[in-house]
Amino acid sequence: MKITLFGTGYVGLVTGACLAEAGHQVLCVDTDAAKIAALRQGVIPIYEPGLEALVRDNHASGHLQFTTSAQEGVDFGECLFIAVGTPPDEDGSADLTHVLAVADSIGAYITGPRIVVDKSTVPVGTADKVKMAIAAAQQRRDTNHPVDIVSNPEFLKEGSAIRDFMKPDRIVIGTDNPEIIGVMQEIYAPFNRNHDRMITMDVRSAELTKYAANAMLATKISFMNELANIADRIGADIEQVRIGIGSDPRIGYQFIYAGCGYGGSCFPKDVRALSHTAQDMGYDATLLQAIERVNTRQKQRLFELIARHFGGAANLQGRTFALWGLAFKPNTDDMREAPSRVVMEALWNAGATVRAFDPEAAEETRRIYGERADLVLTNTKEEAARGSDALIICTEWKGFMAPDFNFLAEALGEKVIFDGRNLYDPGRLASRGWVYYGIGRSTES
Numbered sequence: 001m002k003i004t005l006f007g008t009g010y011v012g013l014v015t016g017a018c019l020a021e022a023g024h025q026v027l028c029v030d031t032d033a034a035k036i037a038a039l040r041q042g043v044i045p046i047y048e049p050g051l052e053a054l055v056r057d058n059h060a061s062g063h064l065q066f067t068t069s070a071q072e073g074v075d076f077g078e079c080l081f082i083a084v085g086t087p088p089d090e091d092g093s094a095d096l097t098h099v100l101a102v103a104d105s106i107g108a109y110i111t112g113p114r115i116v117v118d119k120s121t122v123p124v125g126t127a128d129k130v131k132m133a134i135a136a137a138q139q140r141r142d143t144n145h146p147v148d149i150v151s152n153p154e155f156l157k158e159g160s161a162i163r164d165f166m167k168p169d170r171i172v173i174g175t176d177n178p179e180i181i182g183v184m185q186e187i188y189a190p191f192n193r194n195h196d197r198m199i200t201m202d203v204r205s206a207e208l209t210k211y212a213a214n215a216m217l218a219t220k221i222s223f224m225n226e227l228a229n230i231a232d233r234i235g236a237d238i239e240q241v242r243i244g245i246g247s248d249p250r251i252g253y254q255f256i257y258a259g260c261g262y263g264g265s266c267f268p269k270d271v272r273a274l275s276h277t278a279q280d281m282g283y284d285a286t287l288l289q290a291i292e293r294v295n296t297r298q299k300q301r302l303f304e305l306i307a308r309h310f311g312g313a314a315n316l317q318g319r320t321f322a323l324w325g326l327a328f329k330p331n332t333d334d335m336r337e338a339p340s341r342v343v344m345e346a347l348w349n350a351g352a353t354v355r356a357f358d359p360e361a362a363e364e365t366r367r368i369y370g371e372r373a374d375l376v377l378t379n380t381k382e383e384a385a386r387g388s389d390a391l392i393i394c395t396e397w398k399g400f401m402a403p404d405f406n407f408l409a410e411a412l413g414e415k416v417i418f419d420g421r422n423l424y425d426p427g428r429l430a431s432r433g434w435v436y437y438g439i440g441r442s443t444e445s
């Protein structure tokens with residue numbers, strides 16, 4: 001089938017490449033000419049395992065094309081996917097400028113019936129706005145080609161986006177026109193073999209499903225972080241508690257890891273946007289607000305422990321800290337709302353220097369913070385440690401799981417670790433003379 005993707009960001013590019021790989025003819029449209037030129041050369045703007053090869057191969061075979069022309073895009077696909085960004089507005093609501101700009105282009109160039117699929121994460125009610133924007137643009141040209149709007153939220157995780165797309169847990173299709181379901185089945189047939197994973201519902205429910213899924217996962221994390229802080233105070237170990245409760249299949253083991261807070265482009269933004277939608281409807285979403293508040297506080301937890309260990313923030317002046325892990329989670333270079341940023345910025349405010357190592361996110365960190373005397377980005381984790389006073393861990397990269405503690409003991413000024421991801425065994429470290437701070441482990445709390 002011929003499919004157009006508007007937006008070559010994370011979601012657009014992964015979706016486009018995977019649909020092309022499955023045999024569809026895909027055209028990706030982006031207004032950013034430099035990005036399109038780079039994509040034609042097989043250079044992708046983000047780090048995502050497997051994506052570059054998929055883009056290159058499918059571009060070479062002709063299944064995946066790129067253009068800056070919206071008109072070409074509208075002409076090309078019988079199905080037009082909108083996968084442009086919805087950055088948060090200042091008040092936390094989702095900014096629909098890009099989505100509605102695509103809708104306007106569709107209305108401006110449409111020459112026959114089309115199915116418009118909303119893949120961007122958009123507040124409930126956006127499908128109606130998209131429909132109206134397309135209709136208004138058509139009206140200006142005196143055309144009235146039939147357009148069906150489908151809400152098809154994506155559930156990709158950074159770092160495993162290709163696998164998530166190729167083997168989805170579910171494919172949520174929201175439509176108010178049952179005739180569209182067959183077309184969506186055809187598009188997703190390659191990813192929907194053996195047993196049917198397609199779940200169809202009305203448009204608004206599909207739009208809400210996306211927010212509900214992310215908010216539920218964020219709730220699990222904030223809940224565990226809250227419990228971790230309680231565990232610290234009562235002398236319990238959240239890791240034991242996690243194992244104890246996860247064994248109940250109603251709770252499950254996933255997404256119950258306490259840590260230094262959730263980050264990324266999705267949870268923080270989506271929890272805020274859902275709160276905002278509720279507020280717009282006159283409902284005070286108390287729980288959603290609390291999830292966000294707990295997370296904001298949790299991101300300060302590591303700095304709190306560091307300041308306390310050294311006898312107050314004033315004593316951090318002139319000290320140097322090794323920081324392992326900058327990305328908001330492993331296997332990505334994404335720094336959006338990363339807990340590491342809160343820690344680094346607090347350390348800098350206190351007059352400390354950070355020697356940071358991340359396997360992927362150094363370049364992104366440099367882009368965000370530029371060159372500064374109090375940030376040294378190192379090429380190895382060992383280099384970050386050498387000459388630092390203490391070690392801080394913000395991301396659970398595999399390479400941090402089993403470090404050489406003898407080396408660290410020599411490299412660091414003090415045998416002290418502030419671990420925001422609970423990577424090590426507190427008992428073993430204590431027996432080797434380390435001062436070890438975890439999250440909710442009652443270690444040195």
Ligand code: UGA
Nearest residue numbers: 154155156157158221255256257259262263264266328329
């Ligand atoms: C999240 C969802 O997991 C995806 O299903 C969804 O499609 C995506 O948002 C989206 O809306 O696009 P992502 O933001 O890539 O995916 O990352 P996650 O793996 O969910 O991690 C989010 C944050 O939660 C990370 O900072 C991670 O460290 C933290 N986390 C996760 C915890 O602190 N504890 C856990 O137990 C799990």
